[in-house]
Amino acid sequence: MLPTLPQGKAARAIYGAYIVGFLVYLFAPLVVVVAFAFNDSNFSSPPWNGFTFGWFVDSGPDRVGLLHNDPLTRSLAVSLQVALGVAVLSVAVGTCNAFLFERHKFPLRGLLYMMMLWPLVIPGVILGISILAFSSTVANSLEELLNMDIDFLRPGLPLVILGQFAFITTITTLVISARLRKFDPTLEEAALNLGASKMMAIATVTLPYLLPAIIGASVIAFLMSFENFNTTLMLVGSDAPLTIQLYSMMREGSTPVVNAVSVALIGGSALLVLALIFTDRGEKKAR
């Protein structure tokens, strides 16, 4: 079927209806999540009892909104910390990797490149347990050897950051490499001819060129970390990030405060994605 070909009106209408149905399927879950965050009721289910901001701002005693729900606000802070840590680490290592794979030839380069892609095909749960098993083995041997306990290697936020970093770095490497590949190396050579040192040329010419990709990779890393569940579940200690907290609230059957958190999450990622699209567009116009 093509728009340029003659075809039955009925077939076309059915096809259009299918697309509309698909869009309803895509958006119905999100619409109800957002709608019931504003419903004046203690359950996120019909009937509609009127509009309220209570699930965001109320401070109790019968209704505790998002802003006054301590476990939730605490877990939000934890998630922000983790996501920032992951974004910084994975972009730094990703940038190094991009230069390594795009600029250098060395023995076993192909093998290392393939290994760099592995984290994408390892299920998150397994990545989590493998890091858990390895870090506790290391911690146990260090404890026996040096007779000191290293908290860093026990389940907790540092391990969560490392676990997420382990697979998000692949993504940042790919994003930054793609941009570095398009860079015209003669620009760097020009800087060298004009008397810049290699480091100076990279810092003043190449890195500014890479900046959009670095920003984009940071945003993606931040979002992926913020939303990660599987790897985090296996490595988490006593401080729960938001996804873990949200999951346990959903399992217990919670008040619409979980809808309020979801609205905040949707708003947050929408802002980040919009920012990403606009920097991308501004970049395209500048060229």
Added chain:
Amino acid sequence: MNQRSGFRVGLFLLLAPGVLWLGLLIVLPHAELFLVSLRERVAPRVYESGLTNYLEFFIEPLYWNTFLRTATYSVMATALTLLIAFPVAYYIAKMLRGRPKNILFLLCLLPFWVSELVRALGWIILLRETGVVSTFLQTLGLVDAPVEFLYNDAAMLVGLIYTSMLFMVIPLVGALDTLDDSLIEAGYNLGGNGFVVLREIVIPHAMPGIVSGCIVVFMLTLGNYVTPTLLGGKDSLWFTEQIYNQFILRFNWEQGSAFGFLLLALSSFIVWAGLKLSRQSLGKVMT
């Protein structure tokens, strides 16, 4: 000579972060996981090596039933995702041009910037006994009493398909975009009907996209944790839950590691087989 050794040092400095990342967070943890899976606890702190944990998997019906179930449902979810996504991708790639095309494509991507937990929450609100669908049917008079649509395999499948949709639509649109309209027109001119054109021209051309989409969707479904636990019923046990139970609840790391390795083996085998069948490389499929 000096320049060359400087280059060497530079290469080494660039190599270090990547090698540390892959070595300490991917290779060694998986080696450790494998070693743990071969261990058997015979007394506290006394271990013997052997295949007991893997044998246990085959002896205990619950374990391999869950494994088979997870694999079967992942195949079903992948096939259904492909069936639902293909017409949508074709509509985006071939029926629309310019702005409407970009808008519909963007609409299809939007829900996936939102956390998987939020999407699951949406389905819970829609499908549960007091939920939107049940209430709606009662208002219409189609049913007399509340109906529970949640906590069964169908609800779990709906959620799994929903979660995977993006990873199918993107590669399909990518593949269909490169198909020249004139080939489809030629197919009709030579007397083929819609079905023949689809089978002989469209699907063969879209094959690389179909394969990459299916690989990614299967892998993600297999490793999913949130959707089966939140939307599935008591009998809808997923294999990742088995791993979690062994590792975190029962503290039986030996058994959990063996499970983890079996899941990793299945997942890797499917990826490998898919790549071989379609003669593609991992790097191409993932980017």
